[in-house]
Amino acid sequence: MDKLLFRDIDEPGLNTLEIYERRGGYQALRDALKRRPDEVLDQLLASRLRGRGGAGFEMGKKASFLPKGTMDKYLVCNADESEPGTFKDRELMQKNPHQLIEGMIIAAYAAEVNRSFIYIRGEYAEQADILDAAIVEAERAGYLGDRILGSELTLSLVLHRGAGAYICGEETGLLDSLEGKRGNPRLKPPFPANQGLYQGPTLINNVETLSTVPAIVRMGGDAYAAIGVENSSGTKLVSISGHVRRPGNYEVVLGTSSRELIYDLAGGPPEDRGIKLWFPGGSSSPVLTADDLDLSYDFDTLAKAGSMLGSGAIIVVDDATPVVDVALKLAKFYRHESCGKCTPCREGTNWTVRMLERIDAGEATPMDLDIMASVQDQIIGHCLCVLGDAMAMPISSMVAKFRPEFEAHIEAARERHGLSAAILSAAVPQPALAR
Amino acid sequence: MTEVARFTHGSRIPGWDDAADLEKAPAGVPDPAITEVPAELREAIEAAMALYPDRRSAAIPALHAAQEHHGWCSPEAIEQVAAVMRVTPGELTAVATFYDMFETVPVGAHAVYVCTNISCSLHGADDLYEAMLAAAGDDAGFNVRSFECLGACDIAPMASVDGVYLGPLELADAERIVADVRAGRPPVPEKELVRRACADPGVTTASGPDAEA
Amino acid sequence: MPRPQPTPVTLTIDGREVRATEGAMLVDGAKQGDIEIPYFCYEPKLGPPVGACRMCLVEIEGIPKLQTACSTPVKDGMVVHTQTARVKAAQESVVEFLLINHPLDCPVCDKGGECPLQDISYGWGGGTSRFIEPKRHFEKPLALSPLIAIDRERCILCYRCVRFSQDVAEDHQLVLHERGYHTYVGTFDGHPYVAPFSGNIIELCPVGALTSRPYRFRARPWDIEGAGSVCTLCPAQCNVTLTVRDDRVLRVLTRDHDGNPGVDDGWLCDKGRFAYQSFHVEERIVEPLVREGDALRAVSWERALDAAAAIARHAGRAGALVGGQATNEEAFLLQRLFREGLDSGDIDSRAGGGVPLELERALAAPALQASVPDLEFAHSVLLVDCDPVDDAPILDLRIRKGVRRHAVALSVASARPTALDASAHHALRHAPGAGEAFLAALDAALGGPGDARARADAAGLDAEAVASLAASLRDGGEDVVIAYGERLGAGPRGPHALRALLNVAHRLGLDTGRAGAGLLAVPAGANGRGVREAGASPTAGPGLVEPAARGRDAAAIARAVEDGEITALWLLRADPLRSHPDQARWRAALARAGLVITHESVMTEAVREHATVVFPAEAYAEKAGTVTHPDGRLQRLRPAIGHAGDVRPEWQVIAEVARRAGLDLGVSTPAEATAQFVAAVPFFAGLTLEDIGGRGVRWNEREAATAVPAGAAAPFELDDPPVAAGANGSLRLGTFRSIWASPEVEISPALKFLARGPSAELAPADARRLGLADGETVEVGSNGTRVRASVALRASVPVGSVFLETGLAEGSATALEGEDDGAALVEIRPAS
Numbered sequence A: 001m002d003k004l005l006f007r008d009i010d011e012p013g014l015n016t017l018e019i020y021e022r023r024g025g026y027q028a029l030r031d032a033l034k035r036r037p038d039e040v041l042d043q044l045l046a047s048r049l050r051g052r053g054g055a056g057f058e059m060g061k062k063a064s065f066l067p068k069g070t071m072d073k074y075l076v077c078n079a080d081e082s083e084p085g086t087f088k089d090r091e092l093m094q095k096n097p098h099q100l101i102e103g104m105i106i107a108a109y110a111a112e113v114n115r116s117f118i119y120i121r122g123e124y125a126e127q128a129d130i131l132d133a134a135i136v137e138a139e140r141a142g143y144l145g146d147r148i149l150g151s152e153l154t155l156s157l158v159l160h161r162g163a164g165a166y167i168c169g170e171e172t173g174l175l176d177s178l179e180g181k182r183g184n185p186r187l188k189p190p191f192p193a194n195q196g197l198y199q200g201p202t203l204i205n206n207v208e209t210l211s212t213v214p215a216i217v218r219m220g221g222d223a224y225a226a227i228g229v230e231n232s233s234g235t236k237l238v239s240i241s242g243h244v245r246r247p248g249n250y251e252v253v254l255g256t257s258s259r260e261l262i263y264d265l266a267g268g269p270p271e272d273r274g275i276k277l278w279f280p281g282g283s284s285s286p287v288l289t290a291d292d293l294d295l296s297y298d299f300d301t302l303a304k305a306g307s308m309l310g311s312g313a314i315i316v317v318d319d320a321t322p323v324v325d326v327a328l329k330l331a332k333f334y335r336h337e338s339c340g341k342c343t344p345c346r347e348g349t350n351w352t353v354r355m356l357e358r359i360d361a362g363e364a365t366p367m368d369l370d371i372m373a374s375v376q377d378q379i380i381g382h383c384l385c386v387l388g389d390a391m392a393m394p395i396s397s398m399v400a401k402f403r404p405e406f407e408a409h410i411e412a413a414r415e416r417h418g419l420s421a422a423i424l425s426a427a428v429p430q431p432a433l434a435r
Numbered sequence B: 001m002t003e004v005a006r007f008t009h010g011s012r013i014p015g016w017d018d019a020a021d022l023e024k025a026p027a028g029v030p031d032p033a034i035t036e037v038p039a040e041l042r043e044a045i046e047a048a049m050a051l052y053p054d055r056r057s058a059a060i061p062a063l064h065a066a067q068e069h070h071g072w073c074s075p076e077a078i079e080q081v082a083a084v085m086r087v088t089p090g091e092l093t094a095v096a097t098f099y100d101m102f103e104t105v106p107v108g109a110h111a112v113y114v115c116t117n118i119s120c121s122l123h124g125a126d127d128l129y130e131a132m133l134a135a136a137g138d139d140a141g142f143n144v145r146s147f148e149c150l151g152a153c154d155i156a157p158m159a160s161v162d163g164v165y166l167g168p169l170e171l172a173d174a175e176r177i178v179a180d181v182r183a184g185r186p187p188v189p190e191k192e193l194v195r196r197a198c199a200d201p202g203v204t205t206a207s208g209p210d211a212e213a
Numbered sequence C: 001m002p003r004p005q006p007t008p009v010t011l012t013i014d015g016r017e018v019r020a021t022e023g024a025m026l027v028d029g030a031k032q033g034d035i036e037i038p039y040f041c042y043e044p045k046l047g048p049p050v051g052a053c054r055m056c057l058v059e060i061e062g063i064p065k066l067q068t069a070c071s072t073p074v075k076d077g078m079v080v081h082t083q084t085a086r087v088k089a090a091q092e093s094v095v096e097f098l099l100i101n102h103p104l105d106c107p108v109c110d111k112g113g114e115c116p117l118q119d120i121s122y123g124w125g126g127g128t129s130r131f132i133e134p135k136r137h138f139e140k141p142l143a144l145s146p147l148i149a150i151d152r153e154r155c156i157l158c159y160r161c162v163r164f165s166q167d168v169a170e171d172h173q174l175v176l177h178e179r180g181y182h183t184y185v186g187t188f189d190g191h192p193y194v195a196p197f198s199g200n201i202i203e204l205c206p207v208g209a210l211t212s213r214p215y216r217f218r219a220r221p222w223d224i225e226g227a228g229s230v231c232t233l234c235p236a237q238c239n240v241t242l243t244v245r246d247d248r249v250l251r252v253l254t255r256d257h258d259g260n261p262g263v264d265d266g267w268l269c270d271k272g273r274f275a276y277q278s279f280h281v282e283e284r285i286v287e288p289l290v291r292e293g294d295a296l297r298a299v300s301w302e303r304a305l306d307a308a309a310a311i312a313r314h315a316g317r318a319g320a321l322v323g324g325q326a327t328n329e330e331a332f333l334l335q336r337l338f339r340e341g342l343d344s345g346d347i348d349s350r351a352g353g354g355v356p357l358e359l360e361r362a363l364a365a366p367a368l369q370a371s372v373p374d375l376e377f378a379h380s381v382l383l384v385d386c387d388p389v390d391d392a393p394i395l396d397l398r399i400r401k402g403v404r405r406h407a408v409a410l411s412v413a414s415a416r417p418t419a420l421d422a423s424a425h426h427a428l429r430h431a432p433g434a435g436e437a438f439l440a441a442l443d444a445a446l447g448g449p450g451d452a453r454a455r456a457d458a459a460g461l462d463a464e465a466v467a468s469l470a471a472s473l474r475d476g477g478e479d480v481v482i483a484y485g486e487r488l489g490a491g492p493r494g495p496h497a498l499r500a501l502l503n504v505a506h507r508l509g510l511d512t513g514r515a516g517a518g519l520l521a522v523p524a525g526a527n528g529r530g531v532r533e534a535g536a537s538p539t540a541g542p543g544l545v546e547p548a549a550r551g552r553d554a555a556a557i558a559r560a561v562e563d564g565e566i567t568a569l570w571l572l573r574a575d576p577l578r579s580h581p582d583q584a585r586w587r588a589a590l591a592r593a594g595l596v597i598t599h600e601s602v603m604t605e606a607v608r609e610h611a612t613v614v615f616p617a618e619a620y621a622e623k624a625g626t627v628t629h630p631d632g633r634l635q636r637l638r639p640a641i642g643h644a645g646d647v648r649p650e651w652q653v654i655a656e657v658a659r660r661a662g663l664d665l666g667v668s669t670p671a672e673a674t675a676q677f678v679a680a681v682p683f684f685a686g687l688t689l690e691d692i693g694g695r696g697v698r699w700n701e702r703e704a705a706t707a708v709p710a711g712a713a714a715p716f717e718l719d720d721p722p723v724a725a726g727a728n729g730s731l732r733l734g735t736f737r738s739i740w741a742s743p744e745v746e747i748s749p750a751l752k753f754l755a756r757g758p759s760a761e762l763a764p765a766d767a768r769r770l771g772l773a774d775g776e777t778v779e780v781g782s783n784g785t786r787v788r789a790s791v792a793l794r795a796s797v798p799v800g801s802v803f804l805e806t807g808l809a810e811g812s813a814t815a816l817e818g819e820d821d822g823a824a825l826v827e828i829r830p831a832s
């Protein structure tokens, strides 16, 4: 298969305008500017490209939701990439920044936007420096600014560095953060397409989504849609990490088998180890097990299997790793990253960590597993944004799929610490509030 | 009062137990007439404000600039940013304390973020973090923190040293990193992320996935 | 700007048909059908919902996920369930989550018994908690300010208090720190949350996290009663509920939580909220006093009344000043005594000079009157020579709301920088005292005759700025509200300034009677409008009728005392040494007058040094009567507590003195006093106390309003305004009265800290030129009079001006204000 996103990715100097142009860069933009914005939008719609940031919403559709007219509209590229296990945007920005910029200019043209921003996580300092240099090059070459390449399009692009907060990847948290506030998610509706940045209509897309745009313009939306499987068109960068021998980013056609990704591309777990569980779409996706390795890696199949493709990040955990360790790491992460705005997420993540700590220490009973599962149910669907669900769903899936291991873990830890059953009975919940 | 362990993950200012100091004046927008701001910091903040349709958007870039200038987001630094941005220091405090990269207590100049999230911890990141802490010892020049996923699980376990991503690291690298930083050298340069080739065997350019080896 | 018109929709909630107003959020819509959906963070007073607490989740048919009822507008045909197992489970979950770290220390919590968290936990919680880990414990309570205590254990992070600070008061002092479960409410670097409206967060907090330090542990909900009244500590006249226990006021709250939309919108300033303490302090005068030699002695009412009745001997030579805290009835009765019994029309309620009757009438024309809600919905609002935060605080919040929620275009023209400058499209800084020149320039810029440029120059303004303001007022939509301070009409040029104002109003078409536009006069005294319409004016009798004889204004009264033409003074809640210009002349006048009758509640200099008879003044909580809001709304004061000590109703005191002086006023109850007053004012015809009711009634909206006699008609020909004096090495003196400059603040223990010493606000360039540093003590003086103040550097103060406070017990800038110009030139130098 020809690489679309990773075309020439390791070409030395691809991050410079000179090499990018020599490799055909900005030709798609020139072609797009010869058409009307709505024609370009039609290509995006035809491609059926689904967002690569996590939610998987069709990009063309989202762009078409922006109201027409001359009000201030914005395009924001989500380069916050903080979902554990995900590192694909990093490689794209570092090695091929102009592909992203070109994609943004085309998207802005299609959505009739004239101000754009890239919100990059503050930790990606090296990538931000590269992008800043690329933006300057693009401005000098007339790809950004007033009347781009003599067309009607005017577009500014500002790189905005974040400062360390996973929640700023959530699109409305990102908008608040970009407005200079705490990155708390907003109530939806209104959706950003109607009222986003500075209350203006805003299109938000992931780095990978926008980086795909030049390829779509190059090959035509229909041709792009022909790649992949139903409801999952195109190629996808998959970040594979954890217990695999060749961790890294792989560009694959959607619909490739998961086994092929984990074993053939990433080399599978170290020798003598099996796979206990794997996250198919970042740490927020419910876990799958070795039984699920033959699932086709696409949006619908993974959803049907009770999980999700998410950001396209596979984390492999081998069978020598206690599931409780994984659960605890995960819960602590979400507790740390909860913005604190809504009750179930703020309190639920903390409570879950506290219970897992007891479970890990052997100061728990199987009843605590029930309580923990029920707390996850109390979070799911009740929060302002989906960060709470992002913890509750994988934790729930771990308890459901590995309950015997949790119970054994409690038992073993208790023996290790010499705790008697008598002490434990003190930990049985007591009614705290009399009616 | 029972001490409850908190602020275990990352450095966060404790403030729960603090009352207001009733001797202080209320903190409104600092009057430029009585707030001195170093010229280069003022320029950086004003340049940032000029980039956005609403000057308030510059809060994070301005705090980055102030942190660079002062070493941390000290009350003085926050007041200076507030004076230039014409906002209250309270608004900036709300922002500064929300984000992990802003330091609201004095810290060492060299930031070492060790990723201890899932993928890295599956590769021994917790030990690496301990090793980094031990290597830095009580050298006040270092600010060693355990961080959430830094987006570099392909080089697990890894760390970001003064913004440069390094990995995969071994425990022994901790001492080398500290020594290199102290000597003013780029730390473990052969492990810089930016030098790595793409893992995908299908990429067709001259350098392939094995080039790094 | 068009206001939302209610359209009804019908929806089904729990199988019941509910009629609600379109656009209402489900929680409110459900209330219209008597269905309660619990919530914590929702508070429409704070702006759009935030959806943080998740308490209000409900099931809506056709939507798979539960929805927050606080943020979902009702729609016709919507089918909602609030009682299903799914909803119940969600509600129980949220309560369980919220109580995880809540200490449940209700028995020792001030909020206990009136706590939404308590009520909702009982009503919608599961009754048990499965959380067995140790709760978080923190130091508590902690001071958040001298007025407010914070208990962070109890906080449920509903965002209400910080939203108030950000989105209502816009002081941005109270913020959230940290993130996630570490989040807490606090301020920058431990600074206290001190701001004019800070106390509102106490009422907003749905738990006992924010409590009033003065109220802490004073009472439990079952010990107290609520009594509605009107705060008369400033012209905003907010509607309040007084918390009364054992005949003492222990707390002041906004009336019924939502307040009066026509007046206060459900907010109070901290003066109104905490100055109730002044009702019950030892400093208060609670018995009549009479001067014997050098000393004031407590005497019986008989003696005091007789001593005051001696005023009969000064007939034709008596003058009266009526202050802003007097009721309509008191002012009315006093002017009757003076005009009918003492043959004197020398009665004034303004500090800065009388206003000719034709102008007074023109300004009171019903067609010209803007209402408080108009400030929120106008296309443009222009403030002239007033800063609402000091002059009528609650209007500041209303204007901010208009700017924020309804995109009102705000402009400010004043000498001193105002708190609203940052919200304004145009903030014009004219020279102190040059309000007239500004308006004359604006009149010309709006098409009136005259040289706009020369007038702008005279005001010390840039002509382009005036032109741009004129264009924005003219073209920004027809609903324009101009709010102006009493300062504008002060001094000998006052009438000229008012004519210029009427011209501007005319050019903008505000005098055509269109609803939603007009003028709003902010008087210096709380009931300034009411007492003038009741006849406490040298130029107008009750109802703005021509008086039998025109009398002297305040300044002329002072001169007449000096000249021996007036020999007795009656000060009804007026203190000329604090609030009138030319302090030295007043001091001399008070010393010279043979009889000085005062109604005061505190020992002021005027009382201590000069009063012959002192009647203890009523606190507003003790009063019965009516007051008139600046926008014409008559409001009713109802006694919430009995009188302290020997205090008697002031209307009764006036009537009794009159009787002894030989005039029977014919009133023996407060209702009779009101009836007599109403009957005397043609444009109140038919008005009863029932009409006024709990929310008041705007007289200018009633039919009888047509009875206002016609005044002079704009446009007027304007003289050339005087050119603002060139500062020329010295500085122009501008004055202002701060919200905190009042005796009630000085004697309320909780508020004392806000009554700061006098400061001199100075531009950095002037300070540099004069070698003065921030905080340094200086003497500001003119013509030999000096006032000590400490320098406060302000980048926003225009070069060449210095601003000093009036209304202070000591160091009041009234000492420096000449009788005839508000804009004296002063010298400033380090204090020796």
Ligand SMILES: Cc1cc2nc3c(=O)[nH]c(=O)nc-3n(C[C@H](O)[C@H](O)[C@H](O)COP(=O)(O)O)c2cc1C
Binding pocket: A050, A051, A052, A053, A054, A055, A056, A057, A059, A078, A079, A080, A081, A082, A083, A166, A167, A168, A169, A170, A171, A172, A204, A205, A206, A207, A209, A210, A385, A386, A387, A390
């Ligand atoms: C907690 C949370 C974190 C998220 N983080 C990211 C992120 O780091 N990068 C990203 O592109 N999308 C992230 N998303 C998804 C965004 O909200 C949004 O759906 C996405 O940026 C849309 O772009 P796309 O349609 O191109 O995928 C996150 C969502 C949630 C709820």
Ligand code: SF4
Binding pocket: C154, C155, C156, C157, C158, C159, C160, C161, C162, C185, C204, C205, C206, C207, C209, C210
């Ligand atoms: S202090 Fe009260 S009002 Fe403020 S967030 Fe906490 S619970 Fe809400």
Ligand code: FES
Binding pocket: C038, C039, C040, C041, C042, C050, C051, C052, C053, C054, C055, C056, C057, C068, C069, C070, C071
């Ligand atoms: S009241 Fe609806 S979320 Fe708080």
